[in-house]
Amino acid sequence: QQPVQSPQAVILREGEDAVINCSSSKALYSVHWYRQKHGEAPVFLMILLKGGEQKGHDKISASFNEKKQQSSLYLTASQLSYSGTYFCGTEEPEAGGTSYGKLTFGQGTILTVHP
Amino acid sequence: DTGVSQDPRHKITKRGQNVTFRCDPISEHNRLYWYRQTLGQGPEFLTYFQNEAQLEKSRLLSDRFSAERPKGSFSTLEIQRTEQGDSAMYLCASSLGRASPYSGNTIYFGEGSWLTVV
Numbered sequence: 447q448q449p450v451q452s453p454q455a456v457i458l459r460e461g462e463d464a465v466i467n468c469s470s471s472k473a474l475y476s477v478h479w480y481r482q483k484h485g486e487a488p489v490f491l492m493i494l495l496k497g498g499e500q501k502g503h504d505k506i507s508a509s510f511n512e513k514k515q516q517s518s519l520y521l522t523a524s525q526l527s528y529s530g531t532y533f534c535g536t537e538e539p540e541a542g543g544t545s546y547g548k549l550t551f552g553q554g555t556i557l558t559v560h561p
Numbered sequence: 562d563t564g565v566s567q568d569p570r571h572k573i574t575k576r577g578q579n580v581t582f583r584c585d586p587i588s589e590h591n592r593l594y595w596y597r598q599t600l601g602q603g604p605e606f607l608t609y610f611q612n613e614a615q616l617e618k619s620r621l622l623s624d625r626f627s628a629e630r631p632k633g634s635f636s637t638l639e640i641q642r643t644e645q646g647d648s649a650m651y652l653c654a655s656s657l658g659r660a661s662p663y664s665g666n667t668i669y670f671g672e673g674s675w676l677t678v679v
Contacts, residue, residue: 448603478667487672488652490669546609547609547654547658548606549606554601
């Protein structure tokens, strides 16, 4: 069962902030965030491992609440280059607590940033 | 370019023909994945290799789909007797799998191979 992302779409002006949420009904090992522009490959943004961590990269950060099986991606002071579709990919733990990278992706959130 | 590369980038084929896609992962990566993506959807996992061993193939869409990674380097995905429903982008990805648990797998995707079945 794929994770649920919200909102489905968001429109911003340059400099505005946005939050994209990803929710799963299953216990998770990790959450991966990607951005994909039309006709291109998904580009890796960050990975969050179970343990409830939070990560940041420039003006993009994310959190992972392991108990709620939820992750959020925070985009601050958005730039035109942030436009694209954002996907969360969730990974469930395998036997022995390991993982091998089988991701189940949400349906995506379309982010549009206008000047 | 040291990323994941895929070939061909675009393929148009007639229904019933066989097609093969090639993937060259990032050189030191021992794990290789195939995903499929249709318009408006996220990528869908198909299969996975650790070195040359195919460790997960239950998600291959039918017995018309097969994948190989003969020497643990490049991989091929073959679709036999293509159908119009096979039209999609086929994504290859790779990661460096680590022995210790809880280290996570950062997975890098290639540009994808677009398949159109007419």
